[in-house]
Amino acid sequence: MNATAAMQRAIELSQFGLGKTKGNPIVGAVxxxxSGIISEGFHQSGPHAEVVAIENAKRDLTGASIAITLEPCSHHGKTPPCSDALIAAGITHVYYAVSDPNEIASGGGDKLKAAGINVTAGVLATEAAFANRAWLASIANKRPYFTWKIATTLDGRTAASDDSSKWISNELSRQYVAELRNQSDAILVGTGTVINDDPNLVSENQ
Known part of the structure:
Protein backbone atom coordinates (compact mmCIF):
# COMPACT_ATOMS: atom_id res chain seq x y z
CA MET A 1 0.00 0.00 0.00
CA ASN A 2 1.27 3.49 -0.76
CA ALA A 3 1.13 6.56 1.47
CA THR A 4 -1.43 8.42 -0.65
CA ALA A 5 -3.94 5.58 -0.47
CA ALA A 6 -3.34 5.21 3.26
CA MET A 7 -3.86 8.94 3.80
CA GLN A 8 -7.08 8.91 1.81
CA ARG A 9 -8.36 6.20 4.12
CA ALA A 10 -7.17 8.16 7.16
CA ILE A 11 -9.16 11.19 5.99
CA GLU A 12 -12.25 9.00 5.62
CA LEU A 13 -11.73 7.63 9.13
CA SER A 14 -11.38 11.12 10.60
CA GLN A 15 -14.98 11.88 9.64
CA PHE A 16 -16.24 9.36 12.19
CA GLY A 17 -15.05 11.77 14.87
CA LEU A 18 -17.25 14.66 13.74
CA GLY A 19 -19.31 15.94 16.66
CA LYS A 20 -17.41 13.79 19.17
CA THR A 21 -14.10 15.58 19.77
CA LYS A 22 -15.42 18.48 21.91
CA GLY A 23 -13.38 21.30 20.40
CA ASN A 24 -10.42 19.15 19.44
CA PRO A 25 -9.46 18.21 15.88
CA ILE A 26 -10.82 15.22 14.04
CA VAL A 27 -7.93 12.91 13.16
CA GLY A 28 -7.62 9.59 11.34
CA ALA A 29 -4.63 7.25 11.29
CA VAL A 30 -3.73 4.20 9.22
CA SER A 35 1.07 -5.63 1.82
CA GLY A 36 -1.72 -3.27 2.91
CA ILE A 37 -3.44 -1.88 6.01
CA ILE A 38 -2.33 -3.26 9.36
CA SER A 39 -4.68 -1.27 11.60
CA GLU A 40 -6.70 1.93 11.80
CA GLY A 41 -7.88 4.47 14.32
CA PHE A 42 -9.62 7.82 14.69
CA HIS A 43 -9.99 10.39 17.45
CA GLN A 44 -13.31 10.67 19.27
CA SER A 45 -12.46 12.59 22.46
CA GLY A 46 -10.45 9.80 24.13
CA PRO A 47 -7.08 8.43 22.99
CA HIS A 48 -5.67 10.06 19.87
CA ALA A 49 -5.97 8.39 16.48
CA GLU A 50 -2.34 7.21 16.37
CA VAL A 51 -2.60 5.52 19.76
CA VAL A 52 -5.90 3.85 18.82
CA ALA A 53 -4.32 2.50 15.63
CA ILE A 54 -1.29 1.19 17.55
CA GLU A 55 -3.50 -0.51 20.14
CA ASN A 56 -5.73 -2.00 17.43
CA ALA A 57 -2.73 -3.55 15.68
CA LYS A 58 -2.04 -6.06 18.47
CA ARG A 59 1.28 -6.99 16.85
CA ASP A 60 4.86 -5.84 16.47
CA LEU A 61 4.91 -2.72 14.29
CA THR A 62 8.66 -2.49 13.76
CA GLY A 63 9.28 -1.33 10.20
CA ALA A 64 5.68 -0.27 9.53
CA SER A 65 4.53 3.14 8.30
CA ILE A 66 1.65 5.33 9.43
CA ALA A 67 -0.47 7.96 7.68
CA ILE A 68 -2.03 10.59 9.95
CA THR A 69 -4.23 13.50 8.95
CA LEU A 70 -2.63 15.85 11.51
CA GLU A 71 0.95 16.17 12.77
CA PRO A 72 1.41 13.97 15.87
CA CYS A 73 1.31 15.95 19.10
CA SER A 74 4.47 16.46 21.13
CA HIS A 75 3.09 17.61 24.48
CA HIS A 76 1.60 15.91 27.50
CA GLY A 77 -2.00 17.10 27.87
CA LYS A 78 -4.97 14.84 28.63
CA THR A 79 -2.95 12.08 26.95
CA PRO A 80 0.80 11.44 26.57
CA PRO A 81 2.54 12.69 23.39
CA CYS A 82 1.59 10.68 20.31
CA SER A 83 5.11 11.17 18.98
CA ASP A 84 6.42 9.16 21.95
CA ALA A 85 3.93 6.37 21.24
CA LEU A 86 5.03 6.19 17.61
CA ILE A 87 8.69 6.03 18.59
CA ALA A 88 8.01 3.29 21.14
CA ALA A 89 5.97 1.29 18.62
CA GLY A 90 8.88 1.04 16.19
CA ILE A 91 7.20 2.90 13.34
CA THR A 92 9.88 3.76 10.77
CA HIS A 93 8.06 6.23 8.50
CA VAL A 94 5.42 8.77 9.50
CA TYR A 95 3.37 10.53 6.84
CA TYR A 96 1.12 13.36 7.97
CA ALA A 97 -1.10 15.71 6.03
CA VAL A 98 -1.38 18.99 7.96
CA SER A 99 1.07 20.58 10.40
CA ASP A 100 -0.46 21.26 13.81
CA PRO A 101 -1.12 25.03 14.11
CA ASN A 102 -1.56 24.76 17.87
CA GLU A 103 1.73 26.00 19.33
CA ILE A 104 1.26 23.92 22.46
CA ALA A 105 0.93 20.62 20.58
CA SER A 106 3.06 21.22 17.48
CA GLY A 107 6.59 19.96 16.95
CA GLY A 108 5.86 16.26 16.81
CA GLY A 109 7.37 15.97 13.35
CA ASP A 110 10.70 17.38 14.51
CA LYS A 111 10.67 15.12 17.56
CA LEU A 112 10.17 12.07 15.34
CA LYS A 113 13.00 13.13 13.03
CA ALA A 114 15.31 13.56 16.01
CA ALA A 115 14.50 9.98 16.97
CA GLY A 116 15.62 8.76 13.55
CA ILE A 117 12.16 8.24 12.07
CA ASN A 118 11.50 9.22 8.46
CA VAL A 119 8.87 11.95 8.29
CA THR A 120 6.97 13.16 5.23
CA ALA A 121 4.61 16.11 5.65
CA GLY A 122 1.92 17.47 3.33
CA VAL A 123 0.45 14.23 1.97
CA LEU A 124 -3.07 15.14 0.72
CA ALA A 125 -2.81 18.31 2.81
CA THR A 126 -5.58 20.15 0.95
CA GLU A 127 -8.06 17.31 1.39
CA ALA A 128 -7.21 16.78 5.04
CA ALA A 129 -7.40 20.50 5.82
CA PHE A 130 -10.84 20.71 4.23
CA ALA A 131 -12.06 17.76 6.30
CA ASN A 132 -10.77 19.47 9.46
CA ARG A 133 -11.70 23.01 8.39
CA ALA A 134 -13.83 23.86 11.42
CA TRP A 135 -11.06 23.18 13.93
CA LEU A 136 -8.33 24.75 11.78
CA ALA A 137 -10.42 27.90 11.31
CA SER A 138 -11.10 28.16 15.05
CA ILE A 139 -7.36 28.01 15.76
CA ALA A 140 -6.45 30.49 13.02
CA ASN A 141 -9.22 32.99 13.83
CA LYS A 142 -9.31 32.45 17.61
CA ARG A 143 -13.09 32.16 17.56
CA PRO A 144 -15.70 29.46 16.94
CA TYR A 145 -16.38 28.21 13.42
CA PHE A 146 -19.89 29.16 12.29
CA THR A 147 -22.19 27.35 9.86
CA TRP A 148 -25.04 29.54 8.63
CA LYS A 149 -28.20 27.66 7.67
CA ILE A 150 -31.23 29.22 6.02
CA ALA A 151 -34.02 27.69 3.93
CA THR A 152 -35.79 30.00 1.48
CA THR A 153 -38.10 29.81 -1.50
CA LEU A 154 -37.02 31.11 -4.91
CA ASP A 155 -38.58 34.47 -4.08
CA GLY A 156 -36.66 34.74 -0.81
CA ARG A 157 -39.39 33.67 1.61
CA THR A 158 -38.78 31.45 4.61
CA ALA A 159 -42.43 30.42 5.11
CA ALA A 160 -45.84 30.77 3.52
CA SER A 161 -47.54 34.08 4.24
CA ASP A 162 -50.50 32.31 5.87
CA ASP A 163 -48.23 30.21 8.11
CA SER A 164 -49.53 27.02 6.48
CA SER A 165 -46.09 25.63 5.64
CA LYS A 166 -44.33 23.27 8.04
CA TRP A 167 -41.19 22.93 5.92
CA ILE A 168 -40.04 24.48 2.70
CA SER A 169 -36.97 22.25 2.59
CA ASN A 170 -37.02 18.62 1.48
CA GLU A 171 -36.14 15.49 3.46
CA LEU A 172 -32.61 15.24 2.04
CA SER A 173 -31.72 18.79 3.06
CA ARG A 174 -33.24 18.25 6.52
CA GLN A 175 -31.07 15.16 6.97
CA TYR A 176 -28.02 17.21 6.03
CA VAL A 177 -28.96 19.91 8.55
CA ALA A 178 -29.33 17.20 11.20
CA GLU A 179 -25.76 16.09 10.42
CA LEU A 180 -24.52 19.68 10.74
CA ARG A 181 -26.27 20.03 14.10
CA ASN A 182 -24.69 16.81 15.31
CA GLN A 183 -21.25 18.21 14.41
CA SER A 184 -21.82 21.53 16.19
CA ASP A 185 -21.01 22.48 19.78
CA ALA A 186 -23.91 24.94 19.96
CA ILE A 187 -26.99 25.95 17.96
CA LEU A 188 -28.21 29.55 17.74
CA VAL A 189 -31.62 30.68 16.49
CA GLY A 190 -33.55 33.94 16.42
CA THR A 191 -36.35 34.85 18.80
CA GLY A 192 -38.91 34.45 16.02
CA THR A 193 -37.93 30.83 15.56
CA VAL A 194 -38.19 30.18 19.29
CA ILE A 195 -41.63 31.77 19.54
CA ASN A 196 -43.12 30.25 16.40
CA ASP A 197 -41.44 26.84 16.18
CA ASP A 198 -40.32 26.01 19.74
CA PRO A 199 -37.34 24.04 18.34
CA ASN A 200 -35.57 21.29 20.30
CA LEU A 201 -32.16 22.60 19.17
CA VAL A 202 -30.71 19.10 18.98
CA SER A 203 -29.84 16.75 16.16
CA GLU A 204 -32.81 14.74 14.92
CA ASN A 205 -30.98 11.53 15.81
CA GLN A 206 -30.67 12.50 19.49
Missing amino acids: IFDD
Missing part, protein backbone atom coordinates in the same frame (compact mmCIF):
# COMPACT_ATOMS: atom_id res chain seq x y z
CA ILE A 31 -0.78 1.91 9.94
CA PHE A 32 0.35 0.07 6.83
CA ASP A 33 3.14 -1.71 5.00
CA ASP A 34 3.70 -2.91 1.44
Whole structure:
Protein backbone atom coordinates (compact mmCIF):
# COMPACT_ATOMS: atom_id res chain seq x y z
CA MET A 1 0.00 0.00 0.00
CA ASN A 2 1.27 3.49 -0.76
CA ALA A 3 1.13 6.56 1.47
CA THR A 4 -1.43 8.42 -0.65
CA ALA A 5 -3.94 5.58 -0.47
CA ALA A 6 -3.34 5.21 3.26
CA MET A 7 -3.86 8.94 3.80
CA GLN A 8 -7.08 8.91 1.81
CA ARG A 9 -8.36 6.20 4.12
CA ALA A 10 -7.17 8.16 7.16
CA ILE A 11 -9.16 11.19 5.99
CA GLU A 12 -12.25 9.00 5.62
CA LEU A 13 -11.73 7.63 9.13
CA SER A 14 -11.38 11.12 10.60
CA GLN A 15 -14.98 11.88 9.64
CA PHE A 16 -16.24 9.36 12.19
CA GLY A 17 -15.05 11.77 14.87
CA LEU A 18 -17.25 14.66 13.74
CA GLY A 19 -19.31 15.94 16.66
CA LYS A 20 -17.41 13.79 19.17
CA THR A 21 -14.10 15.58 19.77
CA LYS A 22 -15.42 18.48 21.91
CA GLY A 23 -13.38 21.30 20.40
CA ASN A 24 -10.42 19.15 19.44
CA PRO A 25 -9.46 18.21 15.88
CA ILE A 26 -10.82 15.22 14.04
CA VAL A 27 -7.93 12.91 13.16
CA GLY A 28 -7.62 9.59 11.34
CA ALA A 29 -4.63 7.25 11.29
CA VAL A 30 -3.73 4.20 9.22
CA ILE A 31 -0.78 1.91 9.94
CA PHE A 32 0.35 0.07 6.83
CA ASP A 33 3.14 -1.71 5.00
CA ASP A 34 3.70 -2.91 1.44
CA SER A 35 1.07 -5.63 1.82
CA GLY A 36 -1.72 -3.27 2.91
CA ILE A 37 -3.44 -1.88 6.01
CA ILE A 38 -2.33 -3.26 9.36
CA SER A 39 -4.68 -1.27 11.60
CA GLU A 40 -6.70 1.93 11.80
CA GLY A 41 -7.88 4.47 14.32
CA PHE A 42 -9.62 7.82 14.69
CA HIS A 43 -9.99 10.39 17.45
CA GLN A 44 -13.31 10.67 19.27
CA SER A 45 -12.46 12.59 22.46
CA GLY A 46 -10.45 9.80 24.13
CA PRO A 47 -7.08 8.43 22.99
CA HIS A 48 -5.67 10.06 19.87
CA ALA A 49 -5.97 8.39 16.48
CA GLU A 50 -2.34 7.21 16.37
CA VAL A 51 -2.60 5.52 19.76
CA VAL A 52 -5.90 3.85 18.82
CA ALA A 53 -4.32 2.50 15.63
CA ILE A 54 -1.29 1.19 17.55
CA GLU A 55 -3.50 -0.51 20.14
CA ASN A 56 -5.73 -2.00 17.43
CA ALA A 57 -2.73 -3.55 15.68
CA LYS A 58 -2.04 -6.06 18.47
CA ARG A 59 1.28 -6.99 16.85
CA ASP A 60 4.86 -5.84 16.47
CA LEU A 61 4.91 -2.72 14.29
CA THR A 62 8.66 -2.49 13.76
CA GLY A 63 9.28 -1.33 10.20
CA ALA A 64 5.68 -0.27 9.53
CA SER A 65 4.53 3.14 8.30
CA ILE A 66 1.65 5.33 9.43
CA ALA A 67 -0.47 7.96 7.68
CA ILE A 68 -2.03 10.59 9.95
CA THR A 69 -4.23 13.50 8.95
CA LEU A 70 -2.63 15.85 11.51
CA GLU A 71 0.95 16.17 12.77
CA PRO A 72 1.41 13.97 15.87
CA CYS A 73 1.31 15.95 19.10
CA SER A 74 4.47 16.46 21.13
CA HIS A 75 3.09 17.61 24.48
CA HIS A 76 1.60 15.91 27.50
CA GLY A 77 -2.00 17.10 27.87
CA LYS A 78 -4.97 14.84 28.63
CA THR A 79 -2.95 12.08 26.95
CA PRO A 80 0.80 11.44 26.57
CA PRO A 81 2.54 12.69 23.39
CA CYS A 82 1.59 10.68 20.31
CA SER A 83 5.11 11.17 18.98
CA ASP A 84 6.42 9.16 21.95
CA ALA A 85 3.93 6.37 21.24
CA LEU A 86 5.03 6.19 17.61
CA ILE A 87 8.69 6.03 18.59
CA ALA A 88 8.01 3.29 21.14
CA ALA A 89 5.97 1.29 18.62
CA GLY A 90 8.88 1.04 16.19
CA ILE A 91 7.20 2.90 13.34
CA THR A 92 9.88 3.76 10.77
CA HIS A 93 8.06 6.23 8.50
CA VAL A 94 5.42 8.77 9.50
CA TYR A 95 3.37 10.53 6.84
CA TYR A 96 1.12 13.36 7.97
CA ALA A 97 -1.10 15.71 6.03
CA VAL A 98 -1.38 18.99 7.96
CA SER A 99 1.07 20.58 10.40
CA ASP A 100 -0.46 21.26 13.81
CA PRO A 101 -1.12 25.03 14.11
CA ASN A 102 -1.56 24.76 17.87
CA GLU A 103 1.73 26.00 19.33
CA ILE A 104 1.26 23.92 22.46
CA ALA A 105 0.93 20.62 20.58
CA SER A 106 3.06 21.22 17.48
CA GLY A 107 6.59 19.96 16.95
CA GLY A 108 5.86 16.26 16.81
CA GLY A 109 7.37 15.97 13.35
CA ASP A 110 10.70 17.38 14.51
CA LYS A 111 10.67 15.12 17.56
CA LEU A 112 10.17 12.07 15.34
CA LYS A 113 13.00 13.13 13.03
CA ALA A 114 15.31 13.56 16.01
CA ALA A 115 14.50 9.98 16.97
CA GLY A 116 15.62 8.76 13.55
CA ILE A 117 12.16 8.24 12.07
CA ASN A 118 11.50 9.22 8.46
CA VAL A 119 8.87 11.95 8.29
CA THR A 120 6.97 13.16 5.23
CA ALA A 121 4.61 16.11 5.65
CA GLY A 122 1.92 17.47 3.33
CA VAL A 123 0.45 14.23 1.97
CA LEU A 124 -3.07 15.14 0.72
CA ALA A 125 -2.81 18.31 2.81
CA THR A 126 -5.58 20.15 0.95
CA GLU A 127 -8.06 17.31 1.39
CA ALA A 128 -7.21 16.78 5.04
CA ALA A 129 -7.40 20.50 5.82
CA PHE A 130 -10.84 20.71 4.23
CA ALA A 131 -12.06 17.76 6.30
CA ASN A 132 -10.77 19.47 9.46
CA ARG A 133 -11.70 23.01 8.39
CA ALA A 134 -13.83 23.86 11.42
CA TRP A 135 -11.06 23.18 13.93
CA LEU A 136 -8.33 24.75 11.78
CA ALA A 137 -10.42 27.90 11.31
CA SER A 138 -11.10 28.16 15.05
CA ILE A 139 -7.36 28.01 15.76
CA ALA A 140 -6.45 30.49 13.02
CA ASN A 141 -9.22 32.99 13.83
CA LYS A 142 -9.31 32.45 17.61
CA ARG A 143 -13.09 32.16 17.56
CA PRO A 144 -15.70 29.46 16.94
CA TYR A 145 -16.38 28.21 13.42
CA PHE A 146 -19.89 29.16 12.29
CA THR A 147 -22.19 27.35 9.86
CA TRP A 148 -25.04 29.54 8.63
CA LYS A 149 -28.20 27.66 7.67
CA ILE A 150 -31.23 29.22 6.02
CA ALA A 151 -34.02 27.69 3.93
CA THR A 152 -35.79 30.00 1.48
CA THR A 153 -38.10 29.81 -1.50
CA LEU A 154 -37.02 31.11 -4.91
CA ASP A 155 -38.58 34.47 -4.08
CA GLY A 156 -36.66 34.74 -0.81
CA ARG A 157 -39.39 33.67 1.61
CA THR A 158 -38.78 31.45 4.61
CA ALA A 159 -42.43 30.42 5.11
CA ALA A 160 -45.84 30.77 3.52
CA SER A 161 -47.54 34.08 4.24
CA ASP A 162 -50.50 32.31 5.87
CA ASP A 163 -48.23 30.21 8.11
CA SER A 164 -49.53 27.02 6.48
CA SER A 165 -46.09 25.63 5.64
CA LYS A 166 -44.33 23.27 8.04
CA TRP A 167 -41.19 22.93 5.92
CA ILE A 168 -40.04 24.48 2.70
CA SER A 169 -36.97 22.25 2.59
CA ASN A 170 -37.02 18.62 1.48
CA GLU A 171 -36.14 15.49 3.46
CA LEU A 172 -32.61 15.24 2.04
CA SER A 173 -31.72 18.79 3.06
CA ARG A 174 -33.24 18.25 6.52
CA GLN A 175 -31.07 15.16 6.97
CA TYR A 176 -28.02 17.21 6.03
CA VAL A 177 -28.96 19.91 8.55
CA ALA A 178 -29.33 17.20 11.20
CA GLU A 179 -25.76 16.09 10.42
CA LEU A 180 -24.52 19.68 10.74
CA ARG A 181 -26.27 20.03 14.10
CA ASN A 182 -24.69 16.81 15.31
CA GLN A 183 -21.25 18.21 14.41
CA SER A 184 -21.82 21.53 16.19
CA ASP A 185 -21.01 22.48 19.78
CA ALA A 186 -23.91 24.94 19.96
CA ILE A 187 -26.99 25.95 17.96
CA LEU A 188 -28.21 29.55 17.74
CA VAL A 189 -31.62 30.68 16.49
CA GLY A 190 -33.55 33.94 16.42
CA THR A 191 -36.35 34.85 18.80
CA GLY A 192 -38.91 34.45 16.02
CA THR A 193 -37.93 30.83 15.56
CA VAL A 194 -38.19 30.18 19.29
CA ILE A 195 -41.63 31.77 19.54
CA ASN A 196 -43.12 30.25 16.40
CA ASP A 197 -41.44 26.84 16.18
CA ASP A 198 -40.32 26.01 19.74
CA PRO A 199 -37.34 24.04 18.34
CA ASN A 200 -35.57 21.29 20.30
CA LEU A 201 -32.16 22.60 19.17
CA VAL A 202 -30.71 19.10 18.98
CA SER A 203 -29.84 16.75 16.16
CA GLU A 204 -32.81 14.74 14.92
CA ASN A 205 -30.98 11.53 15.81
CA GLN A 206 -30.67 12.50 19.49
